[in-house]
Amino acid sequence: SDVYKRQVINEGILEIIDTSEEKSGTITTTEETTIKNQEGATLVISGGRIESRTTQSIYNEGEITIQGGTVSSNRYGIYSTSTGTVEVTEGTISSSYCGIYNASTGTVEVTGGTISSRGSSSSNFSSHGIYNYGEGRIEIAGGTVSGNEYGNGNGYGIYNYSRGTVEVTEGTVRGIGSSDGYGIYNGSTVTVTGGTISGNDYGIYNASTGTVEVTGGTISSSDCGIYNDGRITIGIKKDEQISQEEPYIIGKS
Numbered sequence: 001s002d003v004y005k006r007q008v009i010n011e012g013i014l015e016i017i018d019t020s021e022e023k024s025g026t027i028t029t030t031e032e033t034t035i036k037n038q039e040g041a042t043l044v045i046s047g048g049r050i051e052s053r054t055t056q057s058i059y060n061e062g063e064i065t066i067q068g069g070t071v072s073s074n075r076y077g078i079y080s081t082s083t084g085t086v087e088v089t090e091g092t093i094s095s096s097y098c099g100i101y102n103a104s105t106g107t108v109e110v111t112g113g114t115i116s117s118r119g120s121s122s123s124n125f126s127s128h129g130i131y132n133y134g135e136g137r138i139e140i141a142g143g144t145v146s147g148n149e150y151g152n153g154n155g156y157g158i159y160n161y162s163r164g165t166v167e168v169t170e171g172t173v174r175g176i177g178s179s180d181g182y183g184i185y186n187g188s189t190v191t192v193t194g195g196t197i198s199g200n201d202y203g204i205y206n207a208s209t210g211t212v213e214v215t216g217g218t219i220s221s222s223d224c225g226i227y228n229d230g231r232i233t234i235g236i237k238k239d240e241q242i243s244q245e246e247p248y249i250i251g252k253s
Helices: none
Strands: 006-010 013-016 026-029 033-037 042-045 049-052 056-060 063-073 076-080 085-095 098-102 107-110 114-117 127-132 137-147 155-160 165-175 181-186 189-192 196-199 202-206 211-214 218-221 224-228 231-234 248-250
Touching: 006 026, 026 033, 033 042, 033 049, 033 063, 049 056, 056 063, 127 165, 155 196, 181 189, 181 218, 189 202, 202 211, 211 224, 224 231, 224 248
Parallel strands: 006 033, 013 042, 026 049, 033 056, 042 063, 049 063, 056 076, 063 085, 076 098, 085 107, 085 114, 098 127, 107 137, 114 137, 127 155, 137 165, 155 181, 165 189, 165 196, 181 202, 189 211, 196 218, 202 224, 211 231, 218 248
Antiparallel strands: 063 076, 076 085, 085 098, 098 114, 114 127, 127 137, 137 155, 155 165, 165 181, 181 196, 196 202, 202 218, 218 224
């Protein structure tokens, strides 16, 4: 028997399109997973609503492209593992705990759309827009990634745990939270060349194991723009002169 109950298992090429006039087409489950995308399979979501009222809407080991529609869950919008990859160009991915949880060695590429975690109004727990747990790569070149939009506890736009890589070239990354809000929490490697990164308490929090390079973009917080306990390089040379215009870092004055 299948311990993790799934509504749909994809081993080929699956595209989901909402053709209803009301745009109200929904695939939902009260079990563990709404869609499992197997290794070697391709899933394209262009419309409709994919939701899980328990664990994850999509469990991914293959390739996913989100170019429309809504993916929503109580825990993980998308849980990507193995060598799975995720590309988001449009659409909405949201959950209470984590919009995209990347435990794979693959890439999560965001060029548009919205990825967010809601948190909880009744419980005090951390939530994450994207949690990069393994050796995977997160590329933000557009769209919005936000952590703990409405809830209590800590909020992380992106949490880069200990072995992964994050690159931000455009787009918006923000962490809110009623306790501490982190735009990016980094324990590994982060490169910022553009975009906007903000947090209630920390724009970027670089832990002792982290390495950060910032050569562009805007990093801001009402408290601390960048907190560094590891290794960090800030600034860009233009014609062998240090630029006084970028990056732009804002903190408590």
